[in-house]
Each structure stands twice: as C-alpha cells, then as structure tokens.
Amino acid sequence: MYTVPKLEDFSPASLDKAASELREALENEARSALDPKAFEEFRNRWMARKNGLLTQVNDMWLKAAPGPAKRDVGQLVNALKKAAEVLVSDAEQLASSSGLAAKLKSETIDISLPGIERTLGVRHPVLRTLDELISVFVKMGYSIAEGPEVESDYYNFEALNFPPNHPARDTQDTLFIANQERHPQRDRLLLRTHTSPVQIRTMESQRPPVRVICPGKVHRNDAPDATHSPGFHQLEGLCVDTNITFGDLKGTLDHAMKSLFGSAVKTSFRPSFFPFTEPSVEVSISCPFCGGKGCRPCKQSGWIELLGAGMVDPNVFGFVNYDPKKLSGFAFGMGVERLTMMSYNVDDIQQFFYGDMRFLEQFA
Numbered sequence: 001m002y003t004v005p006k007l008e009d010f011s012p013a014s015l016d017k018a019a020s021e022l023r024e025a026l027e028n029e030a031r032s033a034l035d036p037k038a039f040e041e042f043r044n045r046w047m048a049r050k051n052g053l054l055t056q057v058n059d060m061w062l063k064a065a066p067g068p069a070k071r072d073v074g075q076l077v078n079a080l081k082k083a084a085e086v087l088v089s090d091a092e093q094l095a096s097s098s099g100l101a102a103k104l105k106s107e108t109i110d111i112s113l114p115g116i117e118r119t120l121g122v123r124h125p126v127l128r129t130l131d132e133l134i135s136v137f138v139k140m141g142y143s144i145a146e147g148p149e150v151e152s153d154y155y156n157f158e159a160l161n162f163p164p165n166h167p168a169r170d171t172q173d174t175l176f177i178a179n180q181e182r183h184p185q186r187d188r189l190l191l192r193t194h195t196s197p198v199q200i201r202t203m204e205s206q207r208p209p210v211r212v213i214c215p216g217k218v219h220r221n222d223a224p225d226a227t228h229s230p231g232f233h234q235l236e237g238l239c240v241d242t243n244i245t246f247g248d249l250k251g252t253l254d255h256a257m258k259s260l261f262g263s264a265v266k267t268s269f270r271p272s273f274f275p276f277t278e279p280s281v282e283v284s285i286s287c288p289f290c291g292g293k294g295c296r297p298c299k300q301s302g303w304i305e306l307l308g309a310g311m312v313d314p315n316v317f318g319f320v321n322y323d324p325k326k327l328s329g330f331a332f333g334m335g336v337e338r339l340t341m342m343s344y345n346v347d348d349i350q351q352f353f354y355g356d357m358r359f360l361e362q363f364a
C-alpha cells in the first residue's frame, strides 16, 4: 500500500520521481474503487482533510521544502491535487454506476422460470347445459329473449290464462314481494315462477312471426331438498306464425333432443295440462344412458320425462292482441338443473348451489 515518502532531495529529478510514484498509486487505487463502499474508503484515504494522503503531501513535501525549492514544490503539489480531484470524481461515477449494475444483477428476474399459474374458472355445470340448449335452438333460428325476475301477477299468471283462483297463485307455491295487499291482484309483484312472462312480453312488443327462447332464473316457494330448490333455471321456447301445427312442435323438439343427446334418441308425447297451452303434452326422451333397456337415471323405465309443451292457448293470444284465427304457435319449457342432473348423474340438486369446490372442480 502506497505511503507518502519523506523527501530528502528536492531536486527536479527527485520531485518528478516522487510525483509519478504518487500519481501511479492514486490511479491504481481509483480504478479499484468499484463500489460505493470501496470508493468511500478510497476518497477518505486520499482526500481527508486530516491526515489524508494529499494533506500529508502538503505537510511532508511543501512545508518541508527548503526556501529555493518551495515554488517548484508548490506547483507540483497543486497539480497533484487537481489530478486527484479529477480521478476521485471519475471513480465516484464508476463506483455508483457499477453499484447500480451490481444491484440490477442481484435483482434480475429469470424470465425463463415458469410463472405463477392463476386457475381459470370454468362454466358452472348448469350454465354449461343452458349454453348447449341455447345453441341448439339458436341454430334453428330462434333468438334469445330475457325479462325481469321480479314480475307482476299479470305477466306471470293472468296473461298466461291462469284462472284467478289457480293454486299456483297461492303463497304456498309462489314467493310474493311483501306488502302488496293494497294493489289489485294483477299488479302485485312476485318472483317469477317460470320464464313464460317473457313470452307475453315478447308478443306484446313484436309482431309475428315469433321464434324466441327464454332462458333464466325462476323461483318457487319450495323447501330445498334433493330434487327441489327455491331458485332454479328454465329454458322456454315460443314459436308463433301462420299455419304452425302440432307436427311443427313434434319435429322441433325431436330435432332438439337428437341434437342434445344423439340421433338414436326417440321422443314420446303424452297428453297433459297447462293453463297456457291447448293441447298440452309432457315430452319424454328414450333414455340416452341405457338406450331404453332400463337403468338408474331412467328409473328402469327406459324413458325420461324432460319437457312440458303444447300449442299456445288462443286465450293467451287474446292478451297480446294476436289474432287466434290467423295465428297459431307452440311453446315448450324445461328445467335446466334437472337436465344437468341427468346429464352428469348428479343426485342432489343442492350441489349446484353450495359452491363447494370439491363438487365444482369435477367439471373443470
């Protein structure tokens, strides 16, 4: 390590030699002060006012110089101080930038490492079934209609040809909004019990021909159990035009069921009753799991009841100013949860609403 020598000889040659040794040491040390800490040590060693190397040069060379040499020594010391300042400033820049380089190096992100995987959600099984249903009917030219979940008695019952005292209107079956007693019955609000009000709203706002499907959430005053839920989903459809016959209803539903369950599936139509259709039918499909031989999903019968349907009752047309003498149509409806339970062999409808990841992950 360089130390400032005591000068005996103040001749120009001796001074040059001492100065160049000092400069060499200064430059070497400046070059190796590569980070902020090393630079700090370097600067203190050379520049400290008290006992720094340049202060020592001042004391040991200039102050000790004999009178005749003082001028030359003074110039030399000044030149060394200026050179030292430049080197210190350069070293400072180098140290701070190499400090930055070191910092960058230590904080480098390896972009070739695998990232943090965020699990993407998937469609809920009920919505997946609903999407499949929708796409079958959209391909047949149906468009999608939606309506409010809070409905009036008029749209949910009256315009659908329910008589005033029909049991469906009872609070045991229907969830009414509270404190509606002062309103006339037709204006009372309730949670819609089917998506059929959307059919009425569509016919009110649109002249025939009408081909719509109405998917959505509906509500019944049912205690939750393995096959009942106070909220579930329906998909209904409505087709109105001139010369629509029961044959169109059969053909449409038969085609839809074959699209959903495969071309081997058969449909069967059995008389039934709904206030808004006449005639009304229950539609069953041959069991897609056992091909009709009998299994658990079809309760060994070979058939699964899936839809309610029928020709639109002329009285319903009366409510929407459609002329029942010129127009005819059919409507159908099905429960989406029921279909999903059957498709995925789920034996408890409540599973769809718990939000239990162990159940839902099976559909991912």
Ligand SMILES: [Zn+2]
Pocket: 287, 288, 289, 290, 291, 292, 293, 294, 295, 296, 297, 298, 299, 300, 302, 303
């Ligand atoms: Zn079966």
